[in-house]
Amino acid sequence: MNPGKRYMALFFFLLIMTGCHDISSDPGIPANPYQQKSEGQKKKEKAAVKDGEYQTPSRFEDLSRSFLYANQSSKNNETVTAEYYVPIEELTGIPSLASREVSMYPGYNVGFLSPGLINVMEADFFRNGRTSNEVFLTLNIDNDLFNYEDWYYTAGVRLEFYHPAISASPLAHLLPSLKGSLNYYSISLFQNLYTPTHLARTNILYGDRPFASYLCLGHNKYSLDPKRRMRLDTWFDLGVIGPNAMGKSAQDIFHGETPIGWQYQVANDIVANYGIHFEKGIYQGKNIDMALFTGGQAGTLYDNLVGGFFMQAGKSTGRYMALFQTTPAQMPFKKRIRYFFNLELENKFVLYDATLQGGMFNHNSVYFITEEDIMRYVFTGRAGAGIGLGFYSLEVEQVFLTPEFDGGNHHFWFRIKIIARLN
Amino acid sequence: MHDIEPFYSWRDLYIASEDNKSPFFGRQYSEFEFTHAVYNYLIHPQWDEIGSATLYIKVLFVNYETGFAVIELMGEWNDTLYNDIMYLKREIVDAMIGQGVNKFILIGENIFNFHPLEDDYYQEWFDDIEDGWIVGLNFRDHVIQEFKHARLDYYISFGGKFDNFNWRGFNPNQLFVAIEQQMMRRLMP
Numbered sequence: 001m002n003p004g005k006r007y008m009a010l011f012f013f014l015l016i017m018t019g020c021h022d023i024s025s026d027p028g029i030p031a032n033p034y035q036q037k038s039e040g041q042k043k044k045e046k047a048a049v050k051d052g053e054y055q056t057p058s059r060f061e062d063l064s065r066s067f068l069y070a071n072q073s074s075k076n077n078e079t080v081t082a083e084y085y086v087p088i089e090e091l092t093g094i095p096s097l098a099s100r101e102v103s104m105y106p107g108y109n110v111g112f113l114s115p116g117l118i119n120v121m122e123a124d125f126f127r128n129g130r131t132s133n134e135v136f137l138t139l140n141i142d143n144d145l146f147n148y149e150d151w152y153y154t155a156g157v158r159l160e161f162y163h164p165a166i167s168a169s170p171l172a173h174l175l176p177s178l179k180g181s182l183n184y185y186s187i188s189l190f191q192n193l194y195t196p197t198h199l200a201r202t203n204i205l206y207g208d209r210p211f212a213s214y215l216c217l218g219h220n221k222y223s224l225d226p227k228r229r230m231r232l233d234t235w236f237d238l239g240v241i242g243p244n245a246m247g248k249s250a251q252d253i254f255h256g257e258t259p260i261g262w263q264y265q266v267a268n269d270i271v272a273n274y275g276i277h278f279e280k281g282i283y284q285g286k287n288i289d290m291a292l293f294t295g296g297q298a299g300t301l302y303d304n305l306v307g308g309f310f311m312q313a314g315k316s317t318g319r320y321m322a323l324f325q326t327t328p329a330q331m332p333f334k335k336r337i338r339y340f341f342n343l344e345l346e347n348k349f350v351l352y353d354a355t356l357q358g359g360m361f362n363h364n365s366v367y368f369i370t371e372e373d374i375m376r377y378v379f380t381g382r383a384g385a386g387i388g389l390g391f392y393s394l395e396v397e398q399v400f401l402t403p404e405f406d407g408g409n410h411h412f413w414f415r416i417k418i419i420a421r422l423n
Numbered sequence: 424m425h426d427i428e429p430f431y432s433w434r435d436l437y438i439a440s441e442d443n444k445s446p447f448f449g450r451q452y453s454e455f456e457f458t459h460a461v462y463n464y465l466i467h468p469q470w471d472e473i474g475s476a477t478l479y480i481k482v483l484f485v486n487y488e489t490g491f492a493v494i495e496l497m498g499e500w501n502d503t504l505y506n507d508i509m510y511l512k513r514e515i516v517d518a519m520i521g522q523g524v525n526k527f528i529l530i531g532e533n534i535f536n537f538h539p540l541e542d543d544y545y546q547e548w549f550d551d552i553e554d555g556w557i558v559g560l561n562f563r564d565h566v567i568q569e570f571k572h573a574r575l576d577y578y579i580s581f582g583g584k585f586d587n588f589n590w591r592g593f594n595p596n597q598l599f600v601a602i603e604q605q606m607m608r609r610l611m612p
Contacts, residue, residue, distance in 0.1 A: 318503065321538065335541075
């Protein structure tokens with residue numbers, strides 16, 4: 001990759017990163033724009049509100065909408081007046097356990113009883129979204145051996161842990177969410193392995209895929225909005241590509257004789273990748289969901305844009321209602337069974353792929369695919385099924401991938417995903 | 424969220440934790456720390472836990488002679504994920520019905536979301552109270568729409584004056600009379 005294009009890819013990555021602001025400021029202590037203003041400005045704004053002159057600038061925009069909504073919903077058509085005004089910073093901060101701002105004794109919070117104020121708090125609940133308190137552990141196992149193949153994306157393992165406490169991570173602010181959504185946070189550890197078609201060759205297979213592997217730690221957020229049938233997945237991965245990712249050692253576990261070609265694998269480099277995936281439901285039947293999605297990745301591992309179609313059919317909790325098809329213990333046994341089938345058609349426009357082209361900063365790879373030989377359009381088809389029973393769920397998926405480089409072949413692999421709810 | 428506490432002005436008339444017929448009899452409340460949360464939002468400790476992760480209640484008043492109860496609700500009513508109606512029915516309503524209560528006034532100002540599943544428990548509740556009724560007061564529009572969409576408004580009466588009712592201006596017995604008059608008009612127009 002020549003330096004000019006490398007800088008373009010880096011610029012694209014930085015552009016995505018700087019353009020991402022946390023829509024929800026969720027969770028924990030929400031962002032407080034009020035603190036960023038000078039004392040004089042605060043006084044001026046408060047005076048303007050008291051005089052009824054405030055014309056819903058950005059800081060109060062959401063709050064004002066909630067007033068309007070509350071008044072419309074109560075069918076009173078009342079004018080929004082300053083008497084309902086409460087500085088947002090008094091409402092959105094989650095207090096510490098030792099906070100004395102609120103009396104725990106009944107009847108002492110007299111000022112918070114007017115219906116108008118309750119509606120302000122509704123805005124807080126909806127605007128900032130909610131963090132799911134469910135704890136999950138999932139394990140993904142990808143392998144092409146299920147398809148009697150052993151090349152290209154040959155194996156992948158991903159362990160992911162979902163916990164509400166992960167929302168407190170400073171990196172969580174890099175991951176936006178949908179407004180008023182239910183959010184799941186997770187950290188993941190994953191390793192992917194890539195090999196050429198012939199593993200036993202001792203020389204470099206020019207024109208074939210290079211050996212490559214990466215090992216990453218990921219920070220993920222899944223944001224669901226059942227009302228608008230939308231879903232936003234965002235993630236940030238940090239790790240390494242190359243020998244330090246221990247791809248050779250991982251393949252040793254499954255192969256009696258280690259492929260010699262790992263000595264020619266893509267050289268060590270840093271992985272820092274950001275991804276976003278937005279999905280919008282376009283049709284919802286009794287047992288069927290259809291959606292369109294778009295997204296992309298930017299960073300030192302992958303740079304691409306994707307778009308496609310998704311369909312899910314079967315008895316499920318709802319694609320935008322819950323992340324997994326597990327069910328709580330309080331339901332009768334028969335009602336705890338979930339099953340579904342899904343189909344995903346994804347079109348990908350590839351800008352950069354480090355597993356083919358080598359690391360973005362380290363150009364010492366012995367062999368890599370040149371930029372001219374990269375296929376810019378790649379199609380991925382996924383057909384899967386899943387079953388959920390109580391706290392456990394199992395999903396399987398057959399994946400089809402068109403050639404990723406000039407002279408490459410179609411590829412198939414199979415995925416097994418085991419999901420366990422822990423609380 | 425943590426500022427919203429249950430309506431307290433009827434506490435001189437009724438306190439659930441001091442009513443030996445109440446499922447909350449003897450319950451103690453922290454005056455120093457938050458003990459419950461709805462998702463990542465702490466809520467006032469005066470709300471009573473019923474087993475649900477997202478739905479909390481406060482029994483504001485019960486009149487066993489007349490057979491009515493006023494219950495204020497808080498949080499997200501989520502039957503889809505947590506089967507909240509089961510907790511409400513099994514833990515609270517069944518105990519009250521056993522004490523002769525057959526008229527329920529549910530105050531839903533602080534119910535922010537409703538996600539339905541099935542109507543089994545609602546139907547059972549409706550059948551259990553025979554000549555009684557269940558009224559939903561001041562539920563938010565989008566919540567009522569979800570109830571209607573799931574056809575649960577057959578069991579719980581919404582709409583009309585019930586959606587914008589200044590219940591705090593009444594004492595509980597006056598409130599019951601006012602609600603019952605409305606229900607009589609609806610049942611026998």
